[in-house]
Amino acid sequence: MTAIEEITRQPLFGVALTVVFYAIAQTLNRRWRWLHPLFVTAGGMIVLLVACNIPYENYKAGGDIVTFFLGPATVALAVPLYKSAQAMKGKIRAIVLGSAIGSLSGLLSVALLMWALNGVKDTMLSMLPKSATSPIAIELARQLGGTPELGGVFAVLTGLLGSMVGPLLLRKAGVRSDIAIGTAVGTASHGIGTARLLRDSELRGGVSGFAMGLSSIITPLLCIPIYWLT
């Protein structure tokens, strides 16, 4: 099977596989709205890689190229953010305060749950910054004395989770305001949640992008007292 090995080693393989699965996920999502496109794309690829015994390193060569475009996409959040400014006017205080209290609840709930469940301390420290964007979560996990890579993994999984359940959970909880939904999903699940909201509404996505930026600033500040404790 050297031919297959040869092909999967090319960066082209990872790029092509990601695009194919994403296209399939989009089609499935049009038919069944509740099927989350990112969950299907990533889950499908994981199943395929494991089933065909293709090493992750082979996929990563192309995967990194796809991930590269996350850079300009994040910068592009400036557009919905700018366009939502009119609607956010006079509500900035509510968004900043809501995001700050939400970020604090994230740190406290991780500490409390991990303590109650007899979790490992290193794992707990890596999980604390999980609602920040992954580069920040990685850095904070390192500074807090946890495992950096684990911090990144927790941030990504939290993002996926918030992206999948966030809008429905908030509707069931009686949160109707676009501003509040955007703030909650952006604070809890950074860019992945924002990407989900942008599919429905530019306003929610814009607010979510704003909240993502806020929690990137607030979470490190809230972590400062933890250095003194540990």
Place this chain on the structure above:
Amino acid sequence: MGGLAILFGYQCIGYAAHRFLEVPLPANVIGLILLVVSLFCGWVKVEWIELSAQFLLKHMMIFFAPTIVGTIVFFSRIGDEWVSITLSLVGSALTVLLVTGWTTAWLVKRKPKGEGA
């Protein structure tokens, strides 16, 4: 393509600020903040970047897919910790969503007095 050039340009400025001015935020986020400021100041017109931005944002989810696939390397490592990890991660994520959502909704509705501008 002009739009994409501007987006990459701001990302580069963000990287420079992160690397040389030691701003403790990721390059992307600094680029985002600077581009928002530039839009408000009128240095960049939203029409210049709108098409590129909309394409990237419409498909933003795909850019996260490889990172999620990357978590498979970690799954073999968590072993017997998976119960406390799963419950804490899910519990805390739901907590943040609800606390932020309720708090913000309440603050928005409250309309604090003396709010000018």
